[in-house]
Amino acid sequence: MTAAGFDSTPHSETTESGAQPSAPSIGVFDSGFGGLTVLRSLLERIPSASYTYLGDTARLPYGAKSQATVARYAVSSAKFLVEEQGAEYLVIACNTASALALDEIRASVSVPVLGVVETGANAAQASSRTGDVLVVATAATVESHAYAAACRERGLRALEKACPLLVPLVEEGWIDHPVTREVLSIYLSELMQQTHDAGLMPDTLVLGCTHYPLLRPLIERSVPASLHVIDSAEVTAAQVAEALCAPKDTASAVKPASRFFATDSVSKFRALGSRFLGRPIEGVELVNLGG
Structure with a gap:
């Protein structure tokens, strides 16, 4: 395990047959749109990865909620990214969730978790x-x-x-x-x-x-x-890349694969999120994570 808490071995070494391992699948979670700045830096820093972003827009702002409620919301979002979307690494791009629920998130999923705090x-x-x-x-x-x-x-x-x-x-x-x-x-x-x-x-x-x-x-x-x-956002992407032993390759011709999910206000997410991401967001899928 690295200082960031990521086990990079599966993605930093070739397999016994000499074939290159598959690109990492990274889940990024925030209560809303701000975490898209983290995804923006990740897309630039690790273009070979595939990304799934979840904005829990139906339940924001997290800052007005109790610690127990934030933990419940964050855990359900983390499980969605890992168990339903297959994320192998999880980046909590939400300061409130990182501050109040990181231990609960780590206990709830079987993949490495990194928080922005x-x-x-x-x-x-x-x-x-x-x-x-x-x-x-x-x-x-x-x-x-x-x-x-x-x-x-x-x-x-x-x-x-x-x-x-x-x-x-x-x-x-x-x-x-x-x-x-x-x-x-x-x-x-x-x-x-x-x-x-x-x-x-x-x-x-x-x-x-x-x-x-x-x-x-x-x-x-x-x-x-x-x-x-x-x-x-920038230092989070750098530390994820370091943990995964991903080379700095901002000039890569690889177009990262990205999916976007929101729990509410899909049209607003697409319009406002494009500003945070620095590029158009073509499609956002609505997901219901409950109360």
Whole structure:
């Protein structure tokens, strides 16, 4: 097993007959659309894989639910991807589910599972020299203190900041809108003041929400140049590739096979999801996972 929790042997070595093994089948799960930024990075990083994406749009937002409810929803989604769609590896591209239900998900399926909170913390550990890390995320993720705990396990101090208005602004398509720039400026100014008050010397900023990669250029222009901004989608894809021993081949002519499922609002998923994925989503299948 690798540090990411993936057993890469079946896909990194040839078989006894000398034939190359089949491409990995990767399931990606989120409560909605944001996880498509993770899939976007995976498609670029591991084009030889086949992908199944599930957005549990009927039951979002997870952030307003109890831990037990989030775990129940996430487990049913994980089982759908593994038991019904044949996913061999599972990426939890949902910060709330990664923060509140990762242990339950891992206990419910027989394949390796990777969550975006741990990938972000791993990347922060590799990046930071001062040991002080900043995290911007949704209110639910911040209230869980999952990033703070994951960073503490890695010998880092983390200061978390909730930025609840950013998700609806991204979903509205206001990626570089004056309103978004102003809201972001307020959040980051508050974060810098909190950093000063706490006596921290951060050199790393983790984007702890899968919507935020769409705002990365704006965020990088808004923070000191000394802060290294970590894109949770990008580092998750890199850590999956490392675990699977997949070569970096962004120029491959292989067109990844992808299927998309949503538990509600298929037309909205197709329209909005295409923005997150950076390419058209031709077909989305409706699936009923119950209450």
